[in-house]
Amino acid sequence: MATVLIIGAGAAGLFCAGAAVRAGHQVTVLEHMPRPGRKILVTGKGRCNLTNACEPDEFLKHVRRNPRFLYSALSACPPSFVMQLFEQQLAVPLKVERGRRVFPQSDRAQDILDALLRWAEGATILFTGAKSLLLEDGVCKGVELVNGQKLRADWVVVATGGVSYPVTGSTGDGYRLARQAGHTVVPPEPSLVSLVEDGNVCKRMMGLPLRNVELTLYEGKKVLFREMGEMLFTHFGVSGPLVLSASAHIRDMKKYSYRLSVDLKPALSFEKLEKRIDSDFLQFAGKEAKSCLDKLLPASMRPVMLEKWGVEPDKKVNQITRAERRALCELLKAFPIALKEKGDLQHAVITSGGVQVREVDPKTMQSKCCPGLAFAGEVLDVDAYTGGYNLGIAFATAYAAAMHMEERRE
Incomplete structure (x- = not known):
């Protein structure tokens, strides 16, 4: 039995804790926020898209950075394993929606x-932060608390997560600890983030x-x-899954x-859209151009489209030319x-960047430096695209870490 300290009680930390407890280890989780798992509560618009119902090879196609690093971890903890765990052991009925996205049936x-938290029962959760690692002769022996x-x-x-949504507790502390142990940290930047338009x-x-709609x-x-899907216009630009x-x-x-x-x-x-417009225009023949978009577009989009189209609003529909x-x-x-630019890290779903994976064993998630x-x-x-892949990565890497605690002790 090993004694294990896990820094962070988010998705990865709690999943790792539960797996480590079941592997027979004595586990303590450190969480610097007043409550665990706050970022989980805001994922999937409060519904939590916990994984993607696909095979590991398909999963890896949706990983944006360093997919090959995840091959072993995903093979040991694929989405099917995660879904079975939640449904059969943790009594959470799941459903699969468009794009193979997996949600709890309750949408909660x-x-x-x-x-x-039930999975992590047997672990002790301490609500305090880690100030630094205890390093002795290049070996990590524990943690000094704040x-x-x-x-x-x-x-x-x-x-500890990245630095996205810092109000949920992701403040970048893990990067500081990694550097202390001699690791290289790829500078974090926002990923899966809203985009700011150049204009209004x-x-x-x-x-x-x-x-x-289809977004390119x-x-x-x-x-x-x-890709086809959903998007949203905002006060600064665009957001939504696409x-x-x-x-x-x-x-x-x-x-x-x-x-x-x-x-x-x-x-x-x-060609079919042209025919559709011709049909609509026949119905609006005696009306003004500003009325001819009523069947084509939502109300708030019509004046914007009319302006971009460049046709005078008062022009009669039957006078609109073929070119127009x-x-x-x-x-x-x-x-x-x-x-114009990406949204900021404070509003990004995830962080791109982090501990350099060349310095981490892909099978065990153990440091090659310390x-x-x-x-x-x-x-x-x-990191990966939207669709449950990022939580899937959290679970797979956490499980790999928990399952190999005694393989490289020195």
């Missing part, structure tokens, strides 16, 4: 957090959700991302030029959104 993230108390342990697992077009449609992200003329996924493909916005294009009618080819009709089709199939130290979850330089 609290049910997932409660289940993780109050100066020293806790010794055979293993320390850093599962989106602001005029603030609060408008779009469903079943361009870097110059190159297509980086294209936008968050697209944001993960963006590199340096000061160096490269990025823009979005929205196909508002992806189910219709350009084609221009409207082009706008409906490729509504442009200029981009015996007695391991990592799990978002603190590592591994």
Whole structure:
């Protein structure tokens, strides 16, 4: 039996704690926030998309950074294992939605957090922070708490998360501890984040959700991302599942030029959309142009589209030329959104960057720099697109850390 200290009571920390307890270890979890798992409660808009119902090989296709690092961990703890654990052992009925996204049937993230706390029963949770690692001759022997108390342990697992949503407790402490142990930390940046527009077009449609649209992200003329789904106009730009996924493909916005294009009618080819518009225009023949979009678009989008279209609002519909009709089709199939920058880390779903994975054993999550130290979850330089993949990574890396506590003791 090993004594284990886990820093962080989020998804990775609690999952690691439960697995370590079942492996026969004595486990203590340190949490510097007043309550555990606060970030879990805000995932999936409060519903908690806990994994993705796919095979490991398919899962890895959706990992943005360092997917090969996760091969062993995901093989040992695939989504099917996580789903079975929650449903059969922790009594949380699950459901699979569009894109294979897995949610609790109750649509309550609290049910997932409660289940993780049940899974971690047998571990002691101390609500205090870690000031530093106890290092002796290059070996991690425990943790010094913020109050100066020293806790010794055979293993320390850093599962502190990144720096996104700091109000939930992700304050980057894990990076500081990793550096203390000699690790390289890839500078964190926001990923899966809303995008700020260059202009005020989106602001005029603030609060408008779009469903079943196709979003394309361009870097110059190159297509980086294209997918159907949902998005939302905000007071600063765009957000929603499609936008968050697209944001993960963006590199340096000061160096490269990025823009979005929205196909508002992806189910219709350009030719079929033209016929649809011709039919609508016949019905509105005697009316003004400002009325001809009533069947095509939501109310808050019509004045914006009319302005971009460039047709005089008072022009009679039966006077609109063929070229003007084609221009409207082009706008409906490729509504442009200029981009200025990403949203900030405080509002990012996850952090891109973290502990350099070349310095971590991919099978055990143990440090190659400092015996007695391991990592799990978002603190590592591994991240994925939306769809339950990031929580899946947290569970897989946490399980790997818990299952190999005694393999590399020196």
